[in-house]
Amino acid sequence: MSAAAETLPAPLRDPAARGRLGALVVAIVVLWPLLALAEFKPWRLLDPGGLQVMANFLAGFLPPSTAPDFLALLAKATVETLAIATAGIALAFVVAVPLAVVATRSLAVSRIGPGPGRAAGPAVRTAARAVLTLLRAIPEVVWALVFVRALGLGPGAGVLALAVTYGGMLDKASTEILESGDTRSARALLEAGSPRVAALFYALVPSTAQELASYTVYRWECAVRASVVMGFVGAGGLGQLMDQSMKMLNGGEASSILLTFLALVIIADALSAVIRRVLA
Amino acid sequence: MSEPAHDVRLVSASLVHPNGHRALRAVSLALGAGERVAVIGPSGAGKTTLVRVLATSLKPSGGGLAIGGVDPWQLGVAALRRLRATIGVVHQSPPIPPRLRVVTAVLAGRLGTWPAWRSLASLFVPRDAAAARTALDRLDLGERVFDRCDRLSGGQLQRVGIARVLCQQANVILADEPVSALDPALADLSVGALVAENETRGATLVASLHAVDLALKWFPRIVGMKDGEIVFDRPTAAVTSAMLHELYATEGRVLPQQGVDVVDRSVRRANVVVLKRPGCQ
Amino acid sequence: MATIARERPCWSCVALAVGVVAAVAASFAYLAVDWKQLFGAESMRLMAKFVAEFFPPDLSPAFLAKATWGALQTFAVAAIGTLLAAVAGGVLALPASGRFGVAAQLASRLALNFLRSVPELVWAALMVIAAGLGPFAGTLALALHTTGVLGRLYAESLENAPRAPEQALRDSGSGRVAAFAYATLPLVVAQGIAYALYRLEMNIRMAAVLGFVGAGGLGQLLYFHLSIFQQPQAATLLIAMFVLVFAVDSLSAFVRGRMLPAHA
Numbered sequence: 025m026s027a028a029a030e031t032l033p034a035p036l037r038d039p040a041a042r043g044r045l046g047a048l049v050v051a052i053v054v055l056w057p058l059l060a061l062a063e064f065k066p067w068r069l070l071d072p073g074g075l076q077v078m079a080n081f082l083a084g085f086l087p088p089s090t091a092p093d094f095l096a097l098l099a100k101a102t103v104e105t106l107a108i109a110t111a112g113i114a115l116a117f118v119v120a121v122p123l124a125v126v127a128t129r130s131l132a133v134s135r136i137g138p139g140p141g142r143a144a145g146p147a148v149r150t151a152a153r154a155v156l157t158l159l160r161a162i163p164e165v166v167w168a169l170v171f172v173r174a175l176g177l178g179p180g181a182g183v184l185a186l187a188v189t190y191g192g193m194l195d196k197a198s199t200e201i202l203e204s205g206d207t208r209s210a211r212a213l214l215e216a217g218s219p220r221v222a223a224l225f226y227a228l229v230p231s232t233a234q235e236l237a238s239y240t241v242y243r244w245e246c247a248v249r250a251s252v253v254m255g256f257v258g259a260g261g262l263g264q265l266m267d268q269s270m271k272m273l274n275g276g277e278a279s280s281i282l283l284t285f286l287a288l289v290i291i292a293d294a295l296s297a298v299i300r301r302v303l304a
Numbered sequence: 305m306s307e308p309a310h311d312v313r314l315v316s317a318s319l320v321h322p323n324g325h326r327a328l329r330a331v332s333l334a335l336g337a338g339e340r341v342a343v344i345g346p347s348g349a350g351k352t353t354l355v356r357v358l359a360t361s362l363k364p365s366g367g368g369l370a371i372g373g374v375d376p377w378q379l380g381v382a383a384l385r386r387l388r389a390t391i392g393v394v395h396q397s398p399p400i401p402p403r404l405r406v407v408t409a410v411l412a413g414r415l416g417t418w419p420a421w422r423s424l425a426s427l428f429v430p431r432d433a434a435a436a437r438t439a440l441d442r443l444d445l446g447e448r449v450f451d452r453c454d455r456l457s458g459g460q461l462q463r464v465g466i467a468r469v470l471c472q473q474a475n476v477i478l479a480d481e482p483v484s485a486l487d488p489a490l491a492d493l494s495v496g497a498l499v500a501e502n503e504t505r506g507a508t509l510v511a512s513l514h515a516v517d518l519a520l521k522w523f524p525r526i527v528g529m530k531d532g533e534i535v536f537d538r539p540t541a542a543v544t545s546a547m548l549h550e551l552y553a554t555e556g557r558v559l560p561q562q563g564v565d566v567v568d569r570s571v572r573r574a575n576v577v578v579l580k581r582p583g584c585q
Numbered sequence: 586m587a588t589i590a591r592e593r594p595c596w597s598c599v600a601l602a603v604g605v606v607a608a609v610a611a612s613f614a615y616l617a618v619d620w621k622q623l624f625g626a627e628s629m630r631l632m633a634k635f636v637a638e639f640f641p642p643d644l645s646p647a648f649l650a651k652a653t654w655g656a657l658q659t660f661a662v663a664a665i666g667t668l669l670a671a672v673a674g675g676v677l678a679l680p681a682s683g684r685f686g687v688a689a690q691l692a693s694r695l696a697l698n699f700l701r702s703v704p705e706l707v708w709a710a711l712m713v714i715a716a717g718l719g720p721f722a723g724t725l726a727l728a729l730h731t732t733g734v735l736g737r738l739y740a741e742s743l744e745n746a747p748r749a750p751e752q753a754l755r756d757s758g759s760g761r762v763a764a765f766a767y768a769t770l771p772l773v774v775a776q777g778i779a780y781a782l783y784r785l786e787m788n789i790r791m792a793a794v795l796g797f798v799g800a801g802g803l804g805q806l807l808y809f810h811l812s813i814f815q816q817p818q819a820a821t822l823l824i825a826m827f828v829l830v831f832a833v834d835s836l837s838a839f840v841r842g843r844m845l846p847a848h849a
Binding site: 389 | 750753754755757762767768771772
């Protein structure tokens, strides 16, 4: 045993070494052009002109603006944001859930046995799903921009954008929830010949309503944030106000709005948690 | 390697767990540099706690410890770290991340001596894979050197833990039931490797063992523990079967064995009831 | 056993339902959107005309080249931003998981929560002021926001990781950095990379949108072309966005599926 310690054994080749070094080289080779494309120049942060502008803007952050007429605008914008989020989610719910119910396999009579329209059912379902996936893939801000161009500035664009994208999300979620709920009793009812609506309300709804409601409330919370973001493209609410303040480099107003937004998010979080606890 | 003396001296050490359980009661143990001792006893005797106190992992609630004449708990952070780098601990269940490769797990024994940058570089491409291979070869595990640890069995993982300590080239080796998951032949091989460290490099070795036959075979001095106390501390030749049976009285006076195909070097075992225990727990 | 009907009505649920309906009605009333005008015949006709102008999309080689370049720039912004965030988040996760005491933990958690709460678009608007128009502002914005998200996820991973492996190495004389790297890091790195890739998928969508406030890429092009009502070009850019998102999603799923074979 001591002999092995005396004579140095030949270096052992690590089978993973080549792969790792290769991966490192590839990473560097790919990183370089990416940094160039992203115009990654950290020293620009220290550019004296830019620093001055930023410093002035940040200096204006404190104290946050509390001018009465501005506060009135702020309150109005906050309520508008909440309204956009609530209306948007409601619309999304109204669009998505019936669609999911119609499309869900749990209530699919065609799956139980041969009958008319056997091929049409699954085809319609898949088509509907595909359309909704497409709608969901585009961020809501993009929809908001399109709707603003189509319908003009204002909260309507935000509500519709939420309805489209969150409708897609709610549909996907409700489909999953419906299909993981108590499907056996629903199927039993359908096999006994009961209409789909009855099967829905007597079997699926009790076991899935709570989870669906919980998810909807969680999405409402996200909608509040999204509404602010959409405001930046002209869809009303706090976002639009903040966009205007920042374009005028008014740091005081921007910080007031930011604080209001943070408070709003915290309240929405808390409210959502309370409601979901009540539902549970 | 000129190192300060690595004798181990534990004086009247006690340890009370936060829940009130007295794990050690006034335990005293002294080993000269280069000595080796086996600690045996029934489950719950405090063997693991003793090993952890000697390893400076646990601070005793009472009593004192001196390693190489120095009280580790009085040392500053840097000095304690240097001291710990000379203490190798073999755990019963090696705490090794599953995704780690065997080579890195074994080379981790050297971390006490490597500067930080070298440790990090070795994580990416191991610096001294040959040394890891050598240590693993002594435990009949050499061909698994580049495998991932989560592909190994419990017994193989235990041997990786031992290989790590071999790679560390420690002055004081503390082993807590290092071969509990191994079959008799491999257990014998592994204990033999630890004993070789003691015999060829002069490392002080304290091993707590569940299997009495292994303790009797490999160690010239046996310490028996029960209920947190040392019941006897004798040279192996002076350990009688009556003492052993008394030690294991709570386990039906049955002495645990690693297996029967270990070469029987001791006449005393004629009175011992043989119980095949391939591994603990 | 499957239940067909509920045993007793849930009164708090009913109260909640009533409250929700009232809130929804109030919202619609407050917004006072003239739905009749919005969905009226004239409005629908204009809307249809507007949508029709998106087709066919502009597929001329010159514009396709421009769109591709925009897509690459958007990808670069998302990738670099996510990479920076993974590193910064990892660094902040260490105090946030309690390794350096309670004060550091509270401070770092506060910082991470703040970074996370401010939406990416708001960060982008701020960064445009600091760093000027262009993709660099977008990269910084994504990096700042995602640091908050990843930092919190990483801190949770670190908190849940067992301490025994690292403690064992420290007890054998290893330094703090090496012990962390050899014992705790291997436990969390695979999941950490999965989180980062998941965030990359979300960031690619955000990076496209950040262009709306001047942060370059597909977003800036889209905003420009929509402002001057050039729908065919906008349609091409929307398709490019869709293709880019799909490509990054697939790439991310592929890498996550083949997650690091052996580590160290």
